[in-house]
Amino acid sequence: MKKVFGLALISGVAFSGALKAQTPTAPMVTPMVDVDITYMVVGPQGQHLHQRMRWNANLWRQRVDPEGLPSIMITDYRAHKLMVLDTQAHTAVVSVAPGDGLTAPGVPASGSWKQVGPATIVGQPCMIWESVDTDKQPTDFCYTTDGLLLGATQGGRLVVQASSVNRVAQSPDLFDPPLGYHRIDPAK
Numbered sequence: 001m002k003k004v005f006g007l008a009l010i011s012g013v014a015f016s017g018a019l020k021a022q023t024p025t026a027p028m029v030t031p032m033v034d035v036d037i038t039y040m041v042v043g044p045q046g047q048h049l050h051q052r053m054r055w056n057a058n059l060w061r062q063r064v065d066p067e068g069l070p071s072i073m074i075t076d077y078r079a080h081k082l083m084v085l086d087t088q089a090h091t092a093v094v095s096v097a098p099g100d101g102l103t104a105p106g107v108p109a110s111g112s113w114k115q116v117g118p119a120t121i122v123g124q125p126c127m128i129w130e131s132v133d134t135d136k137q138p139t140d141f142c143y144t145t146d147g148l149l150l151g152a153t154q155g156g157r158l159v160v161q162a163s164s165v166n167r168v169a170q171s172p173d174l175f176d177p178p179l180g181y182h183r184i185d186p187a188k
Contacts, residue, residue: 024115026108027129031055032147034170041160050163054170057105061175074175077102085177092177093184099134105147116140121150122162 034057041049050067060077072085075097082097103109109131116128119142126142133139133152139159142151151161177183 024108026111026113027127027141027143028106028147029103029109029143029149030105030107030147031057032105033057033167035148036164036166036168036170037148037162038164039160040163042158054174056170056172056175059172059175060102060105061172063170063174074177076175083177085181090181091184092181093186095186119151122165124148124150124162124165126150 034055036052036054038050038052041051043049052065052067054063055061062073062075062077064073064075066073070086070088072087074083074085075081076083077097080097080101082095084093084095085091086093111131114130116130119126119128121142124144126144126148128140128142130138130140133154137154140153141149143149146167148162148165149160150165152159
């Protein structure tokens, strides 16, 4: 998947005696609102896995809780840090966040994008866009107008799809390790 999150449609305006909206050329791929989304992810053997993703728009922080795993991933995109919490050992391993960085909320994604058409996932309208993932695989992504990724397919095969979307304030405390966790900084 692209190391980007959500999308909002942008409208260009041209002046030729009257204002006209132009078709967006790329989605916004970072949430512009606080959100709590549960995703169904299709694993390599076709198994359905679930993960919860929460985003704090003011902090530019993401928290991912994979179902059934003793780990939580917290990414601070402003500080370019990834923290992996081991909920059994009560440790927090801190490293540089992977990827090329984050596309700022409200900024169109870079790369080549083709708008395909509208869709609805879990009652939420979104726009399907053709592009490639970080492994350069052709992928269709469905983004909402406020920057939320709701689904992705590759070659007609479902990769990820939202099963619930809640646009609610996310407490900053969710994006810090709980008290009692021991921080580990990997050797450089």
